Amino acid sequence: MVAQINGSVVKAFEILKLFSAGRTIISAADVMAELGVNAVTAHRFLKTLEHVGALVAVDRGRYRLGFLFADLAERLLDGGSLAGILQPVLNALTGRLGEASMATLFRADKVVCIARAVPDRPVLVDIRVGSELEAWCTAHGKLWLAHLPEKELDAYFSRVDPRAFTGATITGEAALRAELERVRREGFAENRGEREDTLHAIAVPLFSGSGRMITGLSVFGPVARLSGEAAATALAHLKHAAEDLHRSLDAPR
Amino acid sequence: MVAQINGSVVKAFEILKLFSAGRTIISAADVMAELGVNAVTAHRFLKTLEHVGALVAVDRGRYRLGFLFADLAERLLDGGSLAGILQPVLNALTGRLGEASMATLFRADKVVCIARAVPDRPVLVDIRVGSELEAWCTAHGKLWLAHLPEKELDAYFSRVDPRAFTGATITGEAALRAELERVRREGFAENRGEREDTLHAIAVPLFSGSGRMITGLSVFGPVARLSGEAAATALAHLKHAAEDLHRSLDAPR
DNA sequence: CAAGCTTATTACAATATAAGATATATAAAT
DNA sequence: ATTTATATATCTTATATTGTAATAAGCTTG
CATH class of the missing domain: 1.10.10.10 (Winged helix-like DNA-binding domain superfamily/Winged helix DNA-binding domain)
Structure with a gap:
């Protein structure tokens, strides 16, 4: 120094x-x-x-x-710029857990993947950077919806008609609002086969110093591998990663 | 100094x-x-x-x-904060032109009024701060739509079904896109009785240093008063106001 | 793995700049 | 109109900042 x-x-x-x-x-x-x-x-x-x-x-x-x-904030928060910051974090998470991970932004009612890391496995679940996913049935999406200002959430529900992808998809507005309340309370979101039957995902938010959600970080993989103890381990690592990011990116107090 | x-x-x-x-x-x-x-x-x-x-x-x-x-950018761009900066500008515009003026943000497919000034007239057109208006049939809305990233504009059209308010409302997507192209080219938007028969409005954008639209400024009033020479005068004043704002708010080069 | 090169850090000295004091000018309040 | 508070200008001095030289650390190449 x-x-x-x-x-x-x-x-x-x-x-x-x-x-x-x-x-x-x-x-x-x-x-x-x-x-x-x-x-x-x-x-x-x-x-x-x-x-x-x-x-x-x-x-x-x-x-x-x-x-x-x-x-300066636009240059900071530009997707490409943010992805550059997040990529090493995702690489470390995936290296540690052996499962895919990704970071997202929320644009036009959709979750957009801006960075992802894939594990060194012969058969794996992947997602392409730039892909857009519905919000109501993804871990990332529920995280973003949970942290939208109330008016924006109301507007979302007035425009979007959630449909079922699997037997586990939550489609009713009341049930979704309850789920978002749970996400806010617990501080993380889970996708338990809501978008695809066999896929499980866990996502945590990253906030700015003033409490606005900047990005989401998640780990995802097949239900068979990512449940119970493995899910709890993944959540702990995700929280750690978000805390480290927050600490390294935030202004010192 | x-x-x-x-x-x-x-x-x-x-x-x-x-x-x-x-x-x-x-x-x-x-x-x-x-x-x-x-x-x-x-x-x-x-x-x-x-x-x-x-x-x-x-x-x-x-x-x-x-x-x-x-x-810091959040503190800068917080609606209340921005309104405080814009209010004196709107007061000056309205004082000079004798017509109402307003500034807007674009949230959840709607134009939101964040500041407005009313002329000292017995009978006038007004709008309440916080009011939301449709985008496709307002000068502000067409301005915001014209400066959306392409993907966000596509998403807007996939969600929103423009309906007619008056005989002058543009409702077809192709016609609207052509209109937005014209707004981009000319650098200002007009509402010629598209939302209400007798109301005319002219709006100009305010951009950040990197080209993103921060707010819109407009003057509005009855068609009878705000057309021809008066409209051209209003546009000139609006452009001046936007240039002054840009100069006073932007970093010196 | 070692050598050479490049980049980063530390210590020191010199000086240019920044801070404080004082006086003056300007604006606001009474 | 007067008084008070705030802002600016000027001057002086001390110190913080800058550049130099030396050293340490990291990277690249053979």
């Missing part, structure tokens, strides 16, 4: 981190009070952040976040 | 701006080459940005953007 960290940069980001869900405007007085710096220094940092596009002045001495962050 | 800008912070953001759509990984060599700094200095800045959560090390000396930006 390089010994010398640049204090000015650290302080600039401390200012940026003063913004929160309930706090969209920051003033020089806030910076002075909360970071313990001199008034002139506070003004200098705010002006510098404005200069680079990180802040926008809205009133005298009062600032909002600048659109630079929308651009 | 405070004379003294903090050079270290400026340089740190220059590093962050090296990331682009096609470039998701930055190395110390890149920083040296493109910012003309010493190798030790480049490593120090990269380590500092990693320390604050702005970057994440993926390999030896190679970095990706950190999840901090997802959080």
Whole structure:
């Protein structure tokens, strides 16, 4: 670790981190009070952040976040970019468990596979990157639905008519809502042959620092191999992987 | 303007701006080459940005953007936050033109009004913040549809069955697609009595630095007042407002 | 596996920059 | 209109930052 960290940069980001869900405007007085710096220094940092596009002045001495962050976040969350971050994690999971794994995004009512790893087995279950799956009958899909804002979930149910793929598919709206409630409560989702009779999957969410779901991670394989003890083991590893990702990707507190 | 800008912070953001759509990984060599700094200095800045959560090390000396930006962007783009930025702009537009104006987001196939200004007139057309409108027959909606990624537009048409509200409503998919092509080409959308017989609206998009549509801005009013010369004037003002917003919110180049 | 090359880190010194103090200007509140 | 609070400009000084040199670590090639 390089010994010398640049204090000015650290302080600039401390200012940026003063913004929160309930706090969209920051003033020089806030910076002075909360970071313990001199008034002139506070003004200098705010002006510098404005200069680079990180802040926008809205009133005298009062600032909002600048659109630079929308651009940087888009570059961060672009599917290809995110896949690059997730691929080593999936490789490690599949290496450890001997079962396929994948990560998804949620687009236009469908779950989209953005990265996957396949085990070194002669016969295996696989999925192609870019494939789209229905949400109501997949572990990933139920995870995404469980973490949609209420209005968006209502809209989903008003547009989508869930049909049965197997005897295990949950199709009724009330039954699905109950299942999503269970997914929220337990923190993971399972596909017990709901999309294909013999396929089992377990998925966990990855959240951003502010609680929005960024991606899902899952392990999947034949029911015969992925149940009971093996399923519990897979869940533990998935949770670990999500925690490690969260820790390595999130801002230090 | 405070004379003294903090050079270290400026340089740190220059590093962050090296990331682009096609470039998701930055190395110390890149920083040296493109910012003309010493190798030790480049490593120090990269380590500092990693320390604050702005970057994440993926390999030896190679970095990706950190999840901090997802959080900051969420705080930036939160509807309430965005509305606060847009409200003065709408107030100015409505003050200048004497017609109502509004800004929207696109959620779950619907256009959602997040901010609006009403003119000082005894009888006027208004809309409530939070109201949702269909996309195919509103200026805002056609704007959002025109700038959806192709796959998302296909999915929209597979889910939504446009119906006629007035004699002017465009309902056929082919005709709508042609209309969206025209909106893309001309850079603005019009609602010529497609949702309500007597109502005319003109909308322009606001894009982020990387080209994604952030919000729409429109002016609307009765056809009798908002046509011909008045419509052209309104369009000019809308474009000006969008350009000013883009300039004031975007990162300086 | 070893040697050579490249990249990363550490320690040190110099200096340029940043921070604080003070004074002045501007804006807001009374 | 006056007073108070905030923002900016200027100056000085201390320190944090930068570059250099040396060392360590990692990668590539034979």
